[in-house]
Amino acid sequence: MSPLSLDLSPDLFPALTEAQADPDGPGAHRPALRFGDRSLTYGELAATASPLAARVAEAGRIAVWATPTLETAVAVVAALLAGVPAVPLNPKSGESELGHIVSDSAPTLVLAAQGTQLPPALAALERLDIDIDTSAPAAGLPSPGTSDPETPALIVYTSGTTGPPKGAVIPRRAIATTLDALADAWQWTGDDVLVHGLPLFHVHGLILGILGPLRRGGSVRHLVRFETAGVARELSEGATMLFGVPTMYHRIAETLPDDPALAKALARARLLVSGSAALPVHDHERIAQATGRRVIERYGMTETLMNTSVRADGEPRAGTVGVPLPGVELRLTEEDGTTAVEAYDGETVGEIQVRGPNLFTEYLDRPEATAAAFTEDGWFRTGDMAVRDPDGYVRIVGRKAxxxxxxxxxxxxxxxxxxxxxxxxxxxxxxxxxxxxxxxxxxxxxxxxxxxxxxxxxxxxxxxxxxxxxxxxxxxxxxxxxxxxxxxxxxxxxxxxxxxx
CATH class of the missing domain: 3.30.300.30 (ANL, C-terminal domain)
Structure with missing residues (x-):
């Protein structure tokens, strides 16, 4: 395992800074973002995000209407450049849930693509339309409002399965360390081109899928709407990685027998990654048999970002989520939450607890919930149950609840x-x-x-x-x-x- 170098400077996107410093250089012309038939180079992203960052720099918290569009990506990048916490909003949320999130996070602005109709729950917020104008003269990238890596970057709301959604405060430190740890595990570089069709209001789609390529200086091609034909097209046209959830890979597995072009395209991919839930073993095997490529899985959650992954240079074993990422400590505990499970026998079940720089800071304005989520010695209680194989691979067997x-x-x-x-x-x-x-x-x-x-x-x-x-x-x-x-x-x-x- 190679040593991990973590950049905790306020510059989350070195390639963006480089493009701004040399607008005529090759870095400025590298593709950064593509959604459907709309795209931005790094130079164009800098020119678009910079003035928006200047406009929101004094806004406090901002909400982002997180549709799968260029505008959402630009809005989040602008917030990060300005050092302002962003609250991604799920466009499919109901009025009650949206009302709760807005009341709980108290943003001063909501950013949305021009022409987007917002629901009544957001009516009280000042609206700022995102105008993607690549013809505007480039402005200097603003310095973040603070150089403190503990500064909140995003407030991402949990699913609320045991009550109203809670806002997990994710600092800049967690984003940088998770993305750099994944770069180590996946050999992820600026030469990689990522394909995904995930929503942009959660960790997987937004932090891994959009911010990940931008931190590496690579590019992302978002399908806007997931379709196997789109996956085949993009992987056939130079994309190297695919991020998806099990539902997507199941659709791929179902389609493969009658779609040789899809099989050929997947075979060309450098890395196929599944997350957010367990990918059934039979889908793993169907994809491997048809393409010769194995899907690897990783494990994370809103509060911890990424904890483990099968490594690109490791064994892509179906049914496991690999080993702890660099910088992440992981242990299994008995039901009392403190007694460690020492067995590496693939059978003894324990609750996963993690500790490391990838963790969130707190649940917004919920000190009791935050305290309850951690042990006295600082381990986060994930609520996920797992076993460990003799070689340290983690296999999740379900939720404790x-x-x-x-x-x-x-x-x-x-x-x-x-x-x-x-x-x-x-x-x-x-x-x-x-x-x-x-x-x-x-x-x-x-x-x-x-x-x-x-x-x-x-x-x-x-x-x-x-x-x-x-x-x-x-x-x-x-x-x-x-x-x-x-x-x-x-x-x-x-x-x-x-x-x-």
């Missing part, structure tokens, strides 16, 4: 059962939960979308299938057949919406 099932004296992670179920040819989608059982404590319940609704697999068939692959105590005792699993915008299964009615 929804995916840890205690059955017959065993602690069982729902994720490994879901992967086993997905290997059955009669199963298209699968989710696993637990429900009370007088004898076992909890029994394992499988929620299945059958490949053939007219002939779904039986509970005995699936139980035997799981018992053969994992262990008898991990077999489902109850099976429900559904037309589709409930999912959120990121493709994550919403298990709280699965009811036993």
């Amino acid at each position: 929804t995916d840890l099932i205690k059955s017959g004296g065993y602690k069982i992670g729902a994720g490994e059962i879901e992967n086993a179920l997905l290997e059955h040819p009669g199963v298209r989608e699968a989710a696993v939960t637990g429900e009370p059982d007088a004898d076992l404590g909890e029994r394992i319940v499988a929620w299945i979308v059958p490949a053939d609704p007219q002939s779904p697999p039986t509970v005995d068939e699936l139980a035997d299938h799981v018992a053969r692959r994992l262990a008898p105590h991990k077999r489902p005792r109850v099976v429900h057949h559904l037309d589709a699993l409930p999912r959120n915008d990121m493709g994550k299964i919403m298990k709280r919406a699965l009811t036993h009615d």
Whole structure:
């Protein structure tokens, strides 16, 4: 593993500074951002973001209406140049959630693309339209309002599965260290061209997908709307990396048998990365078989940015999220939250706790919630359950709140059962939960979308299938057949919406 050099200076985007210093140099003409058929070079990005940064420099916090557009990327870059915290807003959020976020974060401005209609929840905010005018004379890049790496850069709201969304305050330090650690793990350079079609209101799509290429001095091609044809086109035209979530890779896996052009394009990619949820093993294998390329996974969350990844120079093992990134400490603990799980046996389950410069500062104006999220010795409680293989690879088996099932004296992670179920040819989608059982404590319940609704697999068939692959105590005792699993915008299964009615 190579040594990690972290730049904690206020300059998050050296290539942008270089382009500004030499507007006629080759760096200024390098592609930076492309959304559909609209694009900006580094010189044009500097010329567009600089005046916007000057306008928002005294604004306090700003909200950004985070549509998948050039305007969103420019707005966030401008905020970072100005040293002003930005609050990305999900355009699909309902009025109640938007109202809560605006009230909680108290921005003074909302930035949006010209012509965008904003919802009533934002009516009280002063609006600033983002005008992308590459013909304007270039202005000097402003110095950030502070050189302190602890300065808040973004306030990103959590999904709110256990209450109203909380604003995770992400400092400049966390962005720089995470992106530099990923550069080390993925051998990510300015020569890389990233393709992605993710939303821009969360860590994966915005920090990794937009700010990551800009920090490296490379470029990003955003598809605006994810389509496998767009992936094939961009990878065939020089792109080197693809970022996606499992739903996207599932669509790719489904399309590959009838699309040789897609298979050929994926085979050319230097790196295929999946995140935000576990990619089922059967999708891993289908993609590898068709393309000769393996998808690698990484693990992070809003509060911690990135914690682990399969390395570009490591073994791309399906079902794992690799090893801790440089600078990140990771441990597993027992249910008491303090006793360390020392086993590296691929079986012993513990809660992931992490510590390092990649972590957020606090939940905005919620000191009690912030204190509860950390142990007394400074480890962040992720709520994710995992096991560690003998070589240190981490395999996540589910969330502590929804995916840890205690059955017959065993602690069982729902994720490994879901992967086993997905290997059955009669199963298209699968989710696993637990429900009370007088004898076992909890029994394992499988929620299945059958490949053939007219002939779904039986509970005995699936139980035997799981018992053969994992262990008898991990077999489902109850099976429900559904037309589709409930999912959120990121493709994550919403298990709280699965009811036993």
